[in-house]
Amino acid sequence: MEFDNPTPGPLLAEINSPADLKKLKPEQLQDVCDELRQFIIDTVSVHGGHFGASLGVVELTTALHYVYDTPEDLLVWDVGHQAYGHKILTGRRDQFHTNRKYGGLSGFPKRTESEYDTFGVGHSSTSISAALGMAVARDLDKSDKKVVAVIGDGAMTAGLAFEAMNNAGAMNSDILVILNDNNMSIDPNVGALKEYLADITTSKTFNKMRDEVYDMLGHFKSAGDKMRKVASRLEKAMTAALTPGSLFRALGFKYYGPVDGHDVDGLRKMMEDLRDVKGPKLLHTVTVKGKGFAPAEREQTKWHASSSPFDKITGKSLAEPKNDDKTELPPKYQDVFGEALVELAAKDENIVSMTPAMPSGSSLWPMMNTFPDRAFDVGIAEQHAVTFAAGLAAEGKKPFCAIYSSFLQRGYDQLVHDVAIQKLPVVFCIDRAGLVGADGPTHHGAYDISFMRAIPNMIISSPLNEQGLRDMMYTASRYDEASWAIRYPRGRATGMDTKDKFEDIEIGKGVCLREGEGVAILSFGPIGKYAMEAADTLAEEGAHIGYYDMRFAKPLDTDLLDEICERYDHIITLEDGARMGGFGSAVAEYIGEKVKRPTLKIMGIPDRIIEHGTQRELHAEIGIDAKGILEQVRPLITVNA
Template sequence: MEIKPGPLLQQIQSPADLKKLGKEQLHQVCDELRQYIIDVVSVHGGHFAASLGVVELTTALHYVYNTPYDQLVWDVGHQAYGHKILTGRQEEFPTNRKYGGLSGFPKRSESEYDTFGVGHSSTSISAALGMAIAAKYKGEDRKSVAVIGDGSMTAGMAFEAMNHAGVADADMLVILNDNCMSIDPNVGALKEYLTDITTSQAYNKLKDDVWNALGKLPVGKKFTREIASKLEHSIKGMVSKSSNLFESLNIRYFGPIDGHNITKLVDTLQDLKNIPGPKILHIITVKGKGYALAEKDQTKWHAPGLFDKITGEIFKKKYDTPQPPKYQDVFGHTILELAESNPAIFGITPAMPSGSSLKIMMDKMPDRAIDVGICEQHAVTVSAGMATQGLKVFCNIYSSFMQRAYDQVVHDVAIQKLPVVFCLDRAGLVGEDGPTHHGAYDIAFMRCIPNMVVSAPMNESELRNLMYTAQLPQTQAPLVIRYPRGEGVMPEWRTPFEEISIGTGRKLREGEDIAILSLGHPGNFAAAAIRDVRQYGINAGHYDMRFVKPLDTNLLHEVLRRYSKIITVEDGTVTGGFGAAVLEFMQQHGYKAEVRILGIPDRIVEHGTLKELHRECGYDATAIADTLKEMMAEKVKVHLLQ
């Protein structure tokens, strides 16, 4: 199905083409840009509501600034679809998030207009400040602009950057895109603070009056800037105490203004270009703007999948038989089930209650399931603080987001041996979100930490049992439970709880000449491969290790005494991961065997479907079967000759 952009948008292959248009034509450009995003995402999928909310801002930025010479940095990047379309990627846009196609996020190797690669939140102010400092040092008249949402502003890194910006004397503009949302509704005191600014009518009227009056003075003269500064500080102290947060950091504050008024945005940005130093423009937008259903339910329409743009029906696969649930939903229902019988259980998540399914517990036990905002470091340490008081805290963080809190895991949890339970969602490859979201490294960086237990369930029942084990009184060490994005393998998943002895695996199948040691969900790929190679006379043993730390040494001794050929399978990096742990064990105990390690290779893996990426990385069922046949080539040859 060919999707064509509108007549004006078709003419825009770069911001230079956009600048040829009159300001009165920008309304039509925004309408066509918004419609093109709706048309493409409804058919091809992707993030949705965020880009609709910044159509006017995106258009205004590229109209006013000299991009890519002027540096535009998007925070997270969910909202950058319009940016991609206006910067030469209009025809390629339908390939967005597809294997071999455009990235779903800004990416430096993809375009010179993507000045900084993103995917995780709250990095834009730091990056833009670095660019502004470099421009000042090199004597370049280059502007730096960071676009950050009010959700991303809750992270400590954003405040660290503003603290530095206030004394760096660098020419930088921060645009605060305030829509009261990240993926889920925003939480915390900052949300209330921004609401106070937005609704302070007296403050905003005086601010507008001063702004309009200053516009009539000779622009660029020193006394104009001095008068502006004095008047701004005076009215802020006089009218609204809450308006002083940014100013107290020596960052000049402007706004709030309507982020969907393209004319106002263009005029304001043109004025701000002539004001030196660090400054912040506060704009008010609606996530999902222009698509009524997305405006009403912004969480649901953050990334809805394929849908009918007319009716709003989100297409779901239909099955004749019951299907396995998503691992995240098994977590959500199981923690609630456990919490109902154990009053010590709490749930913590950094701004991902829907994505992690902790919202299931939040709806039933709002006082025991807490969203702390986009603050992974804080999530870990507040969990540690609660653990010192005897609470059993399940800290649920996406694997790739846990990278941001590594110091806290080591310093605040492991050293003190506090029994925090880290439920790492989206462990392994995650599909279309690509390299910024792949949970490739947690096995390697968690297993090297003393006092840490690291586990991975092969199916839904194992996930439930690991969670049950983690909350038992006798489990007094920090414990990682990592599980992948997507569905499991058990339609009937509500199995009775059973305690699992820490550091024990399972022998799933006896074999003859070769054994597979698997960790986590890829054990299902291994089981399928073992079934596939029976026709070649290969009788492989299979062991679900469950724990990479501590390893089941008894089971490993049994395997290495019995088999001379070993395959390890994991959905983590092969560098320092589960397979490496097996090799270390072999070296320590003097075992000799032919070993193949299958998992995520030591390189950046791009985006695609999970099936495409598992195949590319060589650990899907087909790749495991191929490895079995290769390692057992002589036996296969003899079998085929019989």
């Protein structure tokens, strides 16, 4: 399907930097916003990408670059889902159609891509900490540049954001934090902070109580100076407690708002005033995620991102069917997990589950809908999710913590301190393990095998297919001697017919799927599909190699490894994870102690940052696809011949 690249509107077409934006009159800014919003819709509807978040901050983005002298003034975005307008206004309009494509623009702010991208992001809640660091550096350099951090109300739920605000308030640092409040992250926000912000934007309690205080003071005039002083202190105390933004004031910030985040002229005037206000400041803007595109406004979770072309009027998908024979597409691994969890929970009332703000991405909704008292979205709080699970396990529950590999990195201390040391049987269902595709390096699940292997009291497993995932979950639900990690990738499973029942698997045992001579491939996880493809190709050529699905990186199946070492001259390990410290390293550590051992080649993610692209493109780039395996195996077969 061919598409023409979108054409920007007349004003946007002339904006190649914020300097061009500043040439316009204030009354032209709304027209710029309209054109910018339409350009984002036009482009994403053809090429895909994150969607709703950027539409919601068009006016905010335009006002920021109009008022502040970027890149001299520093603008720090949180997460980066909402930074498309920022990219377009800062010289990347004509390259924007390459966004999230192999070799193209990153889907997130990236320091090496533009001087306007002051800090690389992809995970939430980092903007205030980074901005404070920049502000302190400015003060040390005796500069007068301004520093602005933009953070969403979802990202504000993470502890890191409040740690930074507490520090910034105590230091009285001159920074502006803009709270973009749309009541959403990817899924709807949860927690007490959400309710607090909702009260600020909807409640009339403060105005009513203030009027009552003023009325009461009027009646105290005849009571003398002492009563008036008491009443005055009462007014101040009640104002401090009830004024919108009192929480932020308590952290040392001057609070402004809430204001309409879609009134570009109002935002411009507010920011021009705030430029001259010293100290830590918070501007509370209220926006609508998906603003200007009706389907995205109605279904904000669905339209967080689009991976395929769609009709920019109706929102209907324009993707060409990939299964012309109308066969049902294989399920995604996350959905296999979600369905299996409900089945297991129906059999065991001690099973509970949690996720840090990703019930859709992790497919926890089936569990939340079926057993709402036993499934929890804890908000963007990965550290809390891990320790919360540990607390449940300490009281006899069986927690399944559904979490992305790259997000588990944020809970590493809790994994060690709160789970492993105490030998608590938490099951970590690690989604997006391995290279994830267009989200790129901030979201690749490259390191979980390596950082978990060093931790005692942990089982590390990965299934070859969906049946393996179901059986691993079942076995883990019945195991109480240690924590258990089950990792699986982003994307679709094999489409195999799964059994209606679950089966126990032997912990730490791999399986031989194909016997051969000379060369044996040992794979860990669904990446083994490439090994099967390579083995089939070689068999057609008359070469027969061994293939083993090892299933466990810890504990290793040392008995099976002993047999392989006796039988084969060459071993190749395959994993969708970092080569350093991963599954292949575990094999190397074991066979390295043998006097007579086969040669070993470790195939995995090399020791460098892998950029974005489709999963197949990235697997091919680093040589862990079927073609890359064949390139490694064929010379060994020749040597043996």
